[in-house]
Amino acid sequence: MTKQPRLADVAKAAGVSTATASMALNDTGGRRIGPETRERVRAAAAELGYRPNTVARGLRTRRTQMIGFVGDDVATTPFAGQMIRGAHDAAREAGFLLLMVDTSGDPAETEEAIGALQERQIDGILLATMYHQVVEVPDSIGSTPCVLLDARTPDGSASSVVPDERGGTLGVLAELTGAGHVRIGHITTREQVQARAVRLETWRERLRDCGIDPEPLLVEVERGTTQLGYEGALELLARPDRPTALFCFNDRMAMGVYRAAAELGLSIPDDLSVVSYDDQELIAPALHPGLTSAALPHYEMGRWAVVELLRRLDDPEAAPVQHLMPCPVARRHSVAKPH
C-alpha cells in the first residue's frame, strides 16, 4: 500500500492543475470548468480513490465541518443518548460530525472543554445540560456560534431549546381529569431543578382551577428515586382523604408508587390511576400495567439545536431563538375512571 493520493495526484492523472481539479470536484468557480474536463477529473479521483484531506481544507477555508457537543453528563443520564442521537443525525445530514466532551457539570472543566474545542476550530458549539437548567454562557465561548440544549440563559441572549414541561404536565393531567379524577396527588423531589418547579406549579394551578386545595395532596422527598417514590407513596396513600390518582415527578418514582400500591392491595388503574413524566423506555413500557407518561423529547431537541446552530453559521447576525419543544403523552394503561 502506498500513500493516500493527494489532490495533486488527481490533477496530474487528469492532466490539469490542482486549481482545476479542486474546482471540478467541488463544483465551484462558476462556469470555468468544461464538462469533459470535469468528468476526466472525477474519473481520475475515483480511479485513485481520492479522499480530500479536510484538515488542509479546513486550514484554508476556516471551516472544519465539526460541531462541538459539550454535555454536563453525557453518559450518566439515560436520556443523553437520544439527545446526542438527534444532534448527530441532523449534523450528519448536513455533512457535519460531532466532537464530544463531557464535563461532569464542573464549570472549570466546561471552560477547558470549550477551549479544547475552539483550538480544534469547530464551527459551532452545542451546550447541553441534562436537566433543563438555567445557565450563563461562559465568556470563553467568545464569538463561537452556540446553542443551548435542554438549558437556557436568564436573558435569552443565546438560542436555546427546552422541553415544554408545562404543556407536558397539562397533558398527563388531562388524561386524569378526562377520566374524571379531581383528587390528584403529586409526588415530587426536593432537588432544585427547573423541571421540578414547573411540574409542581402547573399541577398546583390545575388543581386550584378544579377548586381543589393542592397542599394536602402533595408529598416531597429528598430525591427522585424509586425507593423514595415508594416511601412517599405509602405516606400519601395513608392520608385520610386519599387521592384517586397520582402524578409522579418521574418514572423512577412511579416505579416505587407501583410497589406501594401493590403492598396496600390497591390495583392500578382500578383503585389508583398513575401518570408520570420522562417516559423512559426501560421503565414506562416495562411496568405492569404500562405507565402513561409525558415524554421528554430529547431526540427532537437534539435535532432542533443543530438545525438552529447551522442557521446561525449561515447568518451570524440572526436573532437568537428560544424554543419550547412539546412533550407528547405516551398513553398506556395506568389510567381508569375513579369509582
Added chain:
Amino acid sequence: MTKQPRLADVAKAAGVSTATASMALNDTGGRRIGPETRERVRAAAAELGYRPNTVARGLRTRRTQMIGFVGDDVATTPFAGQMIRGAHDAAREAGFLLLMVDTSGDPAETEEAIGALQERQIDGILLATMYHQVVEVPDSIGSTPCVLLDARTPDGSASSVVPDERGGTLGVLAELTGAGHVRIGHITTREQVQARAVRLETWRERLRDCGIDPEPLLVEVERGTTQLGYEGALELLARPDRPTALFCFNDRMAMGVYRAAAELGLSIPDDLSVVSYDDQELIAPALHPGLTSAALPHYEMGRWAVVELLRRLDDPEAAPVQHLMPCPVARRHSVAKPH
C-alpha cells in the same frame, strides 16, 4: 475585539522568530531555547491569550489528536453511555477528543462513517458494537489503527475487548450454588447474540457439573423483554419440578420474573432466588428486593480500548491483543437459601 492571535503574533510580541516561539511553547528542539527566552515567549502567549490552531498543526504533524468512535447504536442502548464515557475519559486524559458517528448497524453506513472520519484525519478508530458481536473489520479502514469495542474478529487480527461473559455467568451462578441451590432455571432469548450463547452454555455446563440435567429447567422466548420474561417465568414456574432459583439472560427479563413471582404468590428471595446479567442502573437497584446481577463493564471496556489504541499509535507494529474484561457481580438481595 480583534482576531485570535497566531503564533506569529506571539513571536513578534516576544521579539523572536515563529520557530523559536513554537519550540518554546512546545518544549521541543532540545536545549536550543534559553530559559529566559522561553519565559518571554510564554508570557507573551499568556498575555495575548494565544491558543494554538490545531488544524494547522495537524496539517503539518499529521496528527489531529482526535479518535473516531463508530458505534452501531450509540444512543438506543442504555449501555452506550458508559462505554462512550470510558473512552472519552481515557482519551481526554491523553489530550484526545472523540469524534462520534452512529451507523444504526448498517454496513454501508459504517463504511461511509469510516470514510468521513478518515477524511478528517483522525489518528485512530474505535469500532463498537453494542452486543458483543463477532465482526469483520471493514477493508476501508486500511491502515488506520483500530480497536474493537464489545466486539471481536473471528481471527484475532485486530485488538479487541469484550466482557467475560463466562466469568460473569459463573459469578452469579456461584451466588446461587453458594447459597445451596442446585435446581437453577435459566430463562433466555432466542436472539442470536454472542452473549446469549455464552451465558446459556456456561449455565448448562455448570448444571451438568452439579449432576443436574439442564434442559427441563430452560425456557427460551423470542426476545429479551420484560413482558416475555414474565411469560417465560410463568411457564417455567408452573412446571412440576419447579426450580428454586432462576438465572435470567438480562435485567429486563428479570423484571418480568419479579412480576410473575408476585402473581404466583412466591416471595423473592424466600421462595425463589433470582440472579441476572447486565446490572442496568435503572432496573437492578430499583427492583425490590434489589437484584443481584453480573455487571457489564462498559466503562472499563471503553477505557481499555482507548489505552490500547494509544499504544498502537505509539507502536504500529505492536501485536494485537484480545482482552476479556471481568464482569463483577453486583450483590443485592435477591438470593437466599432454598428451603
Added chain:
DNA sequence: TTTCATCGGTTAATCGATTAACCACTTTGC
C-alpha cells in the same frame, strides 16, 4: 479593424503551524 466579453483554464499566494538545515559566536579539549 479594433475592442471586449467569454471560455477554459493556470499561477501563485495563502491558511498557521512544525521542523530540517543553517549560522554566528563561545567554549573546550588536546
Added chain:
DNA sequence: GCAAAGTGGTTAATCGATTAACCGATGAAA
C-alpha cells in the same frame, strides 16, 4: 593554536488543500 562541540537562535520549506488574479484564444459587436 585549531578543530570540535555547544549555545541560542533564524531562515525557509512544508503539510494539502482553496481561491484571487491573471492569461491566451476565440468569437461577436461596434
